């Protein structure tokens with residue numbers, strides 16, 4: 062269980078909360094590039110971290126992420142006109158650029174200087190692999206965009222979906238750090254491929270190590286013929302977990318408010334382009350980014366399928382996860398739970414978040430932020446699922462999984478040599 066005070070600390074994310082301010086210090090996904098596909102396309106509303114924002118792409122293709130309410134008298138800029146490198150409010154015509162500068166106040170007399178005095182709230186963005194990331198923290202604390210291995214891949218090697226979750230972000234995130242549920246929630250009775258591995262050993266052994274990017278979570282299952290099935294995941298604060306799906310995926314949970322969140326599934330192939338078949342969850346998500354199978358229709362569970370074919374009787378792993386985490390309630394009271402050995406990964410991630418939030422509250426800088434481009438190397442974050450001989454330790458099997466980035470190791474070696 063998690064004491065109520067700690068549960069409050071890490072599940073409250075609105076403005077002025079510790080966890081909310083902490084998440085704001087990282088680059089987080091805000092919207093998909095496809096939502097504002099081309100210059101001067103219609104703006105869209107973006108609700109994250111209990112803030113109401115509007116995103117638009119200007120005539121030069123630059124992305125703006127602004128407070129939705131006009132600085133003049135608060136009308137929604139979502140209804141505005143996206144024209145000639147700015148978003149113009151429909152009420153009195155005030156016009157803003159992507160940085161929140163007021164370009165025009167046509168209802169004011171020509172001698173007015175009001176546009177030079179007002180600065181509209183705007184957040185920096187970074188667009189990569191079909192995702193528009195945003196930084197919502199203090200501008201003087203802005204980190205560089207992390208150099209993950211996938212940021213160097215062609216966009217064709219990546220894919221992305223987002224969908225609406227009817228619960229607090231932490232419930233989703235915890236599911237990503239919990240390997241044992243694969244043997245149940247996502248089970249198919251066919252016993253093909255990975256399903257056989259999940260069925261063979263439903264109580265994996267866990268190892269967890271702290272790294273310079275967050276936590277590495279290793280779940281090992283016994284397998285047939287003197288083998289073991291090793292799954293390595295990586296938790297990267299504040300709200301992501303890298304998991305071995307059929308390839309490599311990063312799952313991120315962004316609070317919309319304290320009882321709703323966006324689930325982002327980003328996948329990449331280091332050595333081949335992605336195909337439409339790789340994004341097998343896309344047909345599950347409607348045009349409004351809500352899942353077709355959801356709590357209101359009980360995830361369209363089929364009891365006959367549950368009897369004969371799958372553990373849940375629900376179609377697609379995306380809906381399995383949502384059913385498991387949304388039905389806990391909008392924001393689960395973790396003082397009521399009973400944790401076991403199978404929850405080791407979840408416990409480690411919670412402890413990490415609680416410690417991080419408390420340190421931040423004391424005025425310490427969040428760990429794992431990259432502030433200097435020269436130290437920007439996160440190529441050692443990886444996620445793996447492989448069957449290896451039982452007598453081979455995972456660290457020997459995957460020697461590239463290091464605690465520090467290769468760049469930091471080189472620096473440490475050089476410093477030792479000089480000393």
Ligand code: FES
Pocket residue numbers: 131132133134135136150151152153154155
């Ligand atoms: S409220 Fe937007 S211009 Fe007046």
Ligand SMILES: [Fe+2]
Pocket residue numbers: 236242246247378382
């Ligand atoms: Fe899952």
